[in-house]
Amino acid sequence: MSGQLDGSQTRKAKLKFNLRKRSGTLIPFIKWISSYSKIDAVADFIAGLTIGLILIPQSVAYLAIVQLSAKEGLLSSVVGSFIYTFFGTIKEISMGPTAMMSLLTNEYIKNLSSDSIGLLCFGCGIVGLILSILRLGLIVEFISVPVSSAFGSAVAFTILASEMKNFLGLQYKSNLFSENIGQFIDHAHKIQYGDMSLGVVTMVTLVLLGKIKDLPISKTWKYRFAMKRFLWFIAMSRNAITLFLACVLTHYFETYHGTVPYEKTELVTLGLPDMRIPWHESGSGNTTITLTQKVKMLYSGMIVIPIVALLVHVTIAKFFDSAHTVNISHELISTSLSNILCSFFNSAPIAGAFSRSAVSSVIQVRSPLSNFYAGVMCFLALTYLTPYFHLIPKASLSAAIVTAIVAVIDYQIVVPLWKNSKKDLFILILTLFVSLYNGVEIGLIVGVFSNLLFLVYLWARPSIVIERCKCEYGDYAMVTPDLGLFFPAVGYLESEMNKTLKREHLRNLPVAVNCLFFKGFDYTAVKGLARIIKMYQKQKRTIIFFNANQKLSDMCSDVDESVLPYICDNEEHYKRLLFDDKVELKSVTISRLETRKTNGINGDCPKDMSGKSPKEEVPLLNIIKKQTRPNSL
Structure with missing residues (x-):
């Protein structure tokens, strides 16, 4: 009997607690007044x-x-x-x-x-x-x-x-x-x-x-x-x-x-003041403005x-x-x-x-x-x-x-x-x-629309970093977009890769595309990746996409399965695809390369990314960096 009473009291306490919690969610006053001093x-x-x-x-x-x-x-x-x-x-x-x-x-x-x-x-x-x-x-x-x-x-x-x-x-x-x-x-x-x-x-x-x-x-x-x-x-x-x-x-x-x-x-x-319903007709002289006309004039x-x-x-x-x-x-x-x-x-x-x-x-x-x-x-x-x-x-x-x-x-x-x-x-x-000059509501709309245009521009023209990476068994080019990848950007990525990877210091190197900063994908983007892969196959150049998440793999399997063999999500897979399973990536010593500029593109860098001087031990990616960025508006 006492057990039943205890169970009933527990249920009542839970119900009371849930009711108070729900009331505090709907009416904040109930939530903070209990701790009011x-x-x-x-x-x-x-x-x-x-x-x-x-x-x-x-x-x-x-x-x-x-x-x-x-x-x-x-x-x-x-x-x-x-x-x-x-x-x-x-x-x-x-x-x-x-x-x-x-x-x-x-x-x-x-x-x-x-x-x-x-x-x-x-x-x-x-x-x-x-x-x-x-x-x-x-x-x-x-x-x-x-x-x-x-x-x-x-x-x-x-x-x-x-x-x-x-x-x-x-x-x-x-x-x-x-x-x-x-x-x-x-x-x-x-x-x-x-x-x-x-x-x-x-x-x-x-x-x-x-x-x-x-x-x-x-x-x-x-x-x-x-x-x-x-x-x-x-x-x-x-x-x-x-x-x-x-x-x-x-x-x-x-x-x-x-x-x-x-x-x-x-x-x-x-x-x-006198109380009256707000939805009423009004007029001046012989002119009457109906409720519908008022709403049309006031809806914005x-x-x-x-x-x-x-x-x-x-x-x-x-x-x-x-x-x-x-x-x-x-x-x-x-x-x-x-x-x-x-x-x-x-x-x-x-x-x-x-x-x-x-x-x-x-x-x-x-x-x-x-x-x-x-x-x-x-x-x-x-x-x-x-x-x-x-x-x-x-x-x-x-x-x-x-x-x-x-x-x-x-x-x-x-x-x-x-x-x-x-x-x-x-x-x-x-x-x-x-x-x-046109009204504050028009100005607000124009301002918000202008901001959205700039945001769309950033998605359509991401900053792309192209690096020449050197390891013990060979060189390769790494492409890292800082944003993406949705349909406005895939064409831009393709054109920038074509233009930059033809430079003398990057020509004929295998290409690795870093997907680390990809925020999402769509159908057009996956089709664009397939097009890029086919283009590099014709050029007899190896290309892979690494650091890809599961979402990209799933979308590729649904949209275009030909992309899947060129996508990996870990370093071992990345090495196997890029160097035919013969290369063990590790830190190496690289002497300073000559700095050469071609059309504003920095072909080599006097220092690596960490700022170390030449002839010092450097990480795997000793970078010869080229930054492509769209012209600012």
Whole structure:
């Protein structure tokens, strides 16, 4: 009886353990909360309050880019923060509106009314969930650092150009960087000096408050640490402080002068935004835009925006915590659920922000729970402060956006690329200019496609090392491709072998092709190997392929069995095929050979690969090396 009870208890314990493990896999919060400490709670609470002070003004400012009110911005921050607390895996991430997401949203709804933003947000959430279910999030790995850097810089330049009108009090509509510059030139004579003055003062104030944390404090003062923390907190809260002072200034003008010498934001009513389904028809006058028409106009944004959001999250994780493995599926789920819920309040797509993540990293945040406290602060602001947001001047909002977005421009990458990789520099410049003049989504596609072209080129034109190897019983030529072997490269390998092995110092030698670096094979490649073998048989030259793996042997047996006798996977077989089982390979003494160059090909080398001087004992492969490499693009 007791044995049955013990067995039942064991099964229950296993079931409970498996259930907890499965729950932790689906909801990361369950996994890490069990080891959560009081110290972690205090650190996250402080981080959450600090991030909340940054997130509130950013929610108002970034949603203003897409002509949405403060209520939609704050609500999206509340929803995103709460969702990420339970489903997020990167502790530095702070979910909410971002400049990049707002700009991309503005790019896709430029020909639609603002009530179409909810449909775009909903579509982004659905596409993100599909990417997560199908495990397609790895596509972000095809976006290289130069492409992502150029993309981010293009977004920053476009935002800077679009914010010039609010900063200077101008009225015009434009979307692309080139359009903004053209419209600014046309309307430059209409600059409102009240808006410009307030914008400049706000920007200077933000810069000075950002530098206040670097003020020198006497090391002997006993309150030095407390003062340093206080100044740091002021610097981190500079957006909230500056916008509060701007609101006070607006209230002063309205109370004592009856008019305000600059543009201010629209009046926002108290309470939550109205809830409605995002898939609805909209119209203007006698024109009605159906749901199908909207989807056709927005579908590219529904694909690009989730990928960009995931790219931002992966970049943040790699930048601030390189040892942390990003769970791409959970990041997609967290952003997708947030966007789906936000879409019912006609909010714009949200994601993590690099600026807020930098603050979280400095504060030494411990877990995604800091998002919960930031979300609570945004909810309190949404509940009690929305009637006062109309006091915020547009010029001050633009100044806050400009000072924050300048940090996104990655100019430091140019010099290293110029010195080390002209190819990557070309891709960066191409992506940047296409993004500025044709739209950031087109620029991203062009950048990724350019990278893929270079990758295909490397597979089609691998570097091939041809060596003359000397042993006690004879010489032979060794051919070593550094990559392959798929159909674009087999023809190139054949032509390079034909061209190089006809040189005088390699003529009539048996040939050994080293398959060590072959990553895979296809039908065309095996047929190409058979063609090479037949060609060398006609020339009465021995050729073998060694260091071949089992996959190549299996494919040859299925595709062309005539190749099999010329393939080996070990040294004994290699010797038997190449030297008719008469040669024992070993180290030999080789005198220095004369160096002779023919058409840029180094026929002999003054030293062996190990760098030893002549007349010294050298390894088996004393190399007379010729490197063939395709012309660089």
